[in-house]
Amino acid sequence: GAVVSQHPSRVICKSGTSVKIECRSLDFQATTMFWYRQFPKKSLMLMATSNEGSKATYEQGVEKDKFLINHASLTLSTLTVTSAHPEDSSFYICSARDGFTGTGRDQPQHFGDGTRLSIL
């Protein structure tokens, strides 16, 4: 259980293009999903928290107009990198936590397989 699917796994596109990345929880409902960015040989940096039915909460220094997040359903969040430039090239990873299974404990975050974004 607790499978998170992220699509696409790799994108190569020209500078100025907007790119949409999808994150789906396949076997559970996620009221909250998270978007991370990871540079080579570095740790994961939280970009934003995506809340179903409401606006995302962005971390300090993350441009909300550059990284548009939509969490329209309990199983899908999307990250759109608008007018992407070479400096936006990175590994983007989403995660989701089951907000409904009642175990008395906080459900851990489960991660997608990431999207390698390369902007030429």
Added chain:
Amino acid sequence: GQQLNQSPQSMFIQEGEDVSMNCTSSSIFNTWLWYKQEPGEGPVLLIALYKAGELTSNGRLTAQFGITRKDSFLNISASIPSDVGIYFCAGQSSARQLTFGSGTQLTVLP
């Protein structure tokens, strides 16, 4: 902001050896998690710890949530080649956000 110090940064060990890595924090976390990441993939949850002092095993992996709630360690016993990867600790705050350690790159030599 919260910071996690994870050590060691990298380890080269012989197959069959035991491995230990740890994380310390400047602040308290409610939950400690350990993940493993392989190249080109997302992190995979190994162990979740919910109570101070909790010791939990998952096969050859054992992790403990420190009494002070500011640290955690992960042990891997009898390492095998497929243990290769980057291991991350992560602390979860009351806001359910994760703060990740810097990672430990594990290489297992045959």
